[in-house]
Amino acid sequence: MKTLSDFKKRFTSQVFTCLVCYVCLIPSSAFAQCTGVNVITLPTNQSLMWGTGFTNTTVYIKSDFFINNNFTISGCTVKIEPGIRIVVNAGKILTITNGTTSSHLSACTDMWDGITVEGSTLYGDGQLIIDNNTIVEDAENAVFI
Numbered sequence: 651m652k653t654l655s656d657f658k659k660r661f662t663s664q665v666f667t668c669l670v671c672y673v674c675l676i677p678s679s680a681f682a683q684c685t686g687v688n689v690i691t692l693p694t695n696q697s698l699m700w701g702t703g704f705t706n707t708t709v710y711i712k713s714d715f716f717i718n719n720n721f722t723i724s725g726c727t728v729k730i731e732p733g734i735r736i737v738v739n740a741g742k743i744l745t746i747t748n749g750t751t752s753s754h755l756s757a758c759t760d761m762w763d764g765i766t767v768e769g770s771t772l773y774g775d776g777q778l779i780i781d782n783n784t785i786v787e788d789a790e791n792a793v794f795i
Contacts (some may be wrong), residue, residue, distance in 0.1 A: 651710060652688075662733070665776065666689035669690040674730065677713045679767070683790040691782045695703075696718055697715065697716065697717045697718055697719055702720065702721060702722060703721045703722035703723055703724065703745075704722075704723050705726070706726065706750050706751070707725045708726065708728075709723075709726055710728075710729050710730075710731075711729070711730045712731045713714050714734055714735045714736075717744045718745075720742055721742070721744050722745040723744070723747070723753055723755075724745075724747045724748070725748055725750050725752070725753055725754065726749070726750020726754075727749050727754050728754065728756070729754070729757070730762040731757075731758055731759075731762065732759060732760035732761060732762060733760075733792060734763060735763040735766050736764075736765045736766070737766045737767060737768060738765065738766065738778055739776055740764045740772075740776050741770070741773030741775070743777040743778075743779065744765070744778050745781075746777050746778075746779070746784050747779075747780075747781040748781050748783055748784065751786065752783040753785070754784070754787075755784075755785065755786045756786075756788045757788035757789075757790075761790050762789050763790055763791060764786075764791035764792050764794055765778060765786070765793070766794045767795045
């Protein structure tokens with residue numbers, strides 16, 4: 651697993667642009683610890699258990715989180731454990747958008763893996779939609795398609 655210092659050696663600041671979004675890989679100057687914070691802790695790794703999404707809250711992801719229904723993260727701070735992935739299953743849509751504040755996905759301590767978008771001939775491609783001003787940082791692979 652790579653650490654933040656390994657990441658800083660390879661990148662200073664890099665922005666990846668896609669059709670409707672800006673995904674930034676900007677290392678945090680200080681990681682917030684995830685313990686002792688008043689957050690929604692995801693005890694299950696299936697998005698279906700959480701309805702259609704989260705709005706204007708803080709979420710702590712401590713194991714790989716699978717998007718198995720169309721799901722929206724709106725105006726949330728999402729803190730993620732090291733090495734963890736968010737996986738958008740084939741045929742499903744993950745939308746990360748701004749609510750009353752910008753959405754911000756980042757690591758608790760060391761770098762998390764990133765967002766993986768899967769596809770299949772049977773169910774079609776998964777989709778990831780990220781609005782402007784959303785920040786995805788501290789990930790080894792911010793978005794893997």
